[in-house]
Amino acid sequence: MSATYYIGVDGSGPSRAALRWGVRRAAERKAAVVLVNTVDDEWGLVGRDAAADAERQARDLLLEESARVADLQTGVPLTTRIVHGGTAWALAKLPSPEDLLIVGTHKTGFLRGRVLGSRSVQIASAARCSVAIVPDTTLDSRHDVVVGVDGSDGCLSAVRMGAQEADRLDQDLLLVYAPPGLPRSESSRTESGEERSPQTARLMQNAAAVAASTASRITVRRRVAHRDPAEALLDASFDAALLILGVSARHGETTLIGSVTHDVLMNINVPVLIARGVAASSDAPSYASTASV
Known part of the structure; x- marks a missing residue:
């Protein structure tokens, strides 16, 4: 069974860096891509309207990110998923062991990054499959x-x-x-x-x-x-x-x-x-x- 590439998307710069990296790599490997957005179940505690609004925003975001994939013109088979729960754990449990999970992260190493980078650590720790973490930085002209x-x-x-x-x-x-x-x-x-x-x-x-x-x-x-x-x-x-x-x-x-x-x-x-x-x-x-x- 060939691997499926699951890419976590949230509309941020790091998320879109991960999307570009993952889609291009999937095209080279002839792998299918699944774009995933999470909806925190705590919105349901706020109220039914808030939960419905969060679900609607997730659908709109996945439509927008799907259009970005189409603009890359790679021809990869593409589907979308909305999962519920905490972002790290909901993403980590979705792929099978043979799949690849791809997420973005802010460039870290400073106090700001110490907080923003912690989610990628949680995902890498919890996942059953290989995980790619892609920083929001220039990746051109790199080698080895x-x-x-x-x-x-x-x-x-x-x-x-x-x-x-x-x-x-x-x-x-x-x-x-x-x-x-x-x-x-x-x-x-x-x-x-x-x-x-x-x-x-x-x-x-x-x-x-x-x-x-x-x-x-x-x-x-x-x-x-x-x-x-x-x-x-x-x-x-x-x-x-x-x-x-x-x-x-x-x-x-x-x-x-x-x-x-x-x-x-x-x-x-x-x-x-x-x-x-x-x-x-x-x-x-x-x-x-x-x-x-």
């Missing part, structure tokens, strides 16, 4: 796909997806690893593949092997950064076309985002794809011998 490597099984899905995206975009793939708590005296050569720590070298070699087995024609580069992991990822992806992060099932059977992903989303400067998918296949290199971060 960056993937955060941390040694977990969830990272394998991110590396595979990163290789596929780099192949699709005809860009290099940059694998970034920031060892936690590692003293600066244990340095490594940036992007050389000659990391001095055997454990770090093995982790990066395995990740590069997964990428090469997924898309053999791409160029894979590696970077080990001895700094805060979120800062390292944001710095490496400053001019990137896409940053991809995985999620881990260490918390029981759920796949929750960790503190690094949380910090990246709160200071986002590039489209971020949170990859949820099947872990390593039986013939893929394993991270079992490496430490999880």
Whole structure:
């Protein structure tokens, strides 16, 4: 079954940035698109007229955003949905695990963004599928796909997806690893593949092997950064076309985002794809011998 792209729309600038990004990507993947707007059930507590007005505004908004999709002339199959409840949770529970949920976010990193960016964190945490968070910023002239490597099984899905995206975009793939708590005296050569720590070298070699087995024609580069992991990822992806992060099932059977992903989303400067998918296949290199971060 092919994935469906669910795009949350609310008429804001970030929402429309997410719409453009999602529709163009769906056209390349020949995926169907569903535009979704939420109506908070609390309007019903105010009164029947208020609830009816909120529903009417949602329908009008979806008509307007559907016209924007038509203006892009991509020819994607398009439907619309109105869902009820809190925005984050209503959006998160709608797609199936194989689908992609796309939402916009205000460019964050400042006090204002600390509040506005929190909803994307809630959505990324609650969703069962992969989630793309698109900032309201210029995306032209960006290059390369960056993937955060941390040694977990969830990272394998991110590396595979990163290789596929780099192949699709005809860009290099940059694998970034920031060892936690590692003293600066244990340095490594940036992007050389000659990391001095055997454990770090093995982790990066395995990740590069997964990428090469997924898309053999791409160029894979590696970077080990001895700094805060979120800062390292944001710095490496400053001019990137896409940053991809995985999620881990260490918390029981759920796949929750960790503190690094949380910090990246709160200071986002590039489209971020949170990859949820099947872990390593039986013939893929394993991270079992490496430490999880």
